[in-house]
Amino acid sequence: MAVMILAIGVGIILEHSMPSSVFMGFARPPVLALIVAYYALNHSAPMMLVVALFGGILSDGIGSLPLGTTPLAFVAIGVALHYSRNTIFSGKMVTNIVFGAVIGMSATLIVCVLLLFLGQTPYSLQLRMIFLKIIGTMIYGAVFFPVIYALLKRLELLTGTGLPACPSSASLPETTRVGQGERRPENITSFSR
Numbered sequence: 001m002a003v004m005i006l007a008i009g010v011g012i013i014l015e016h017s018m019p020s021s022v023f024m025g026f027a028r029p030p031v032l033a034l035i036v037a038y039y040a041l042n043h044s045a046p047m048m049l050v051v052a053l054f055g056g057i058l059s060d061g062i063g064s065l066p067l068g069t070t071p072l073a074f075v076a077i078g079v080a081l082h083y084s085r086n087t088i089f090s091g092k093m094v095t096n097i098v099f100g101a102v103i104g105m106s107a108t109l110i111v112c113v114l115l116l117f118l119g120q121t122p123y124s125l126q127l128r129m130i131f132l133k134i135i136g137t138m139i140y141g142a143v144f145f146p147v148i149y150a151l152l153k154r155l156e157l158l159t160g161t162g163l164p165a166c167p168s169s170a171s172l173p174e175t176t177r178v179g180q181g182e183r184r185p186e187n188i189t190s191f192s193r
Helices: 002-017 031-042 045-062 069-083 093-117 127-159 167-171
Strands: none
Touching: 002 031, 002 045, 002 127, 031 045, 031 069, 031 093, 031 127, 045 069, 069 093, 093 127
16 A cells, blocks of 8 residues: 555656656656556556556646546446456556557547546647657656655565566465465475485
């Protein structure tokens, strides 16, 4: 829980303090959406929903969007990733780069569609600006997601709060779990006679 709160706090600071350029459609890095994606790929659905709702509401409270649009986008991204995580080969650098680009694009598109559906028009509802913003968030997502994934994985390893990547491995016997630091009888060797 502490890692999640720290990640959301640092994510909000990074996302809202990064400078934006007109050449990138005034895009900001989708740090909070990437944190939601990490929790969707590595944790339970309730944990992912807490991160999506808490991070989205705080982001809308600090930013200029109507309250509730960003959490809906984060929940949509998180649910899509969470329920397809068994078929996704996650955790590798190339996969994280592709996921980051797709998450950046989808977060921007979902928020724009929600704003249009709610009758709000963003100040930059020009096709060129939306296109540049999508390209910008794709670049930011591709750069930031491998870093965020590795940092959160390492932080959870250091604090001991991480869950196994596959929840079904918790039901396996102790001797068949891999990568959790247990001692398996077939790997124990003794040099004493």
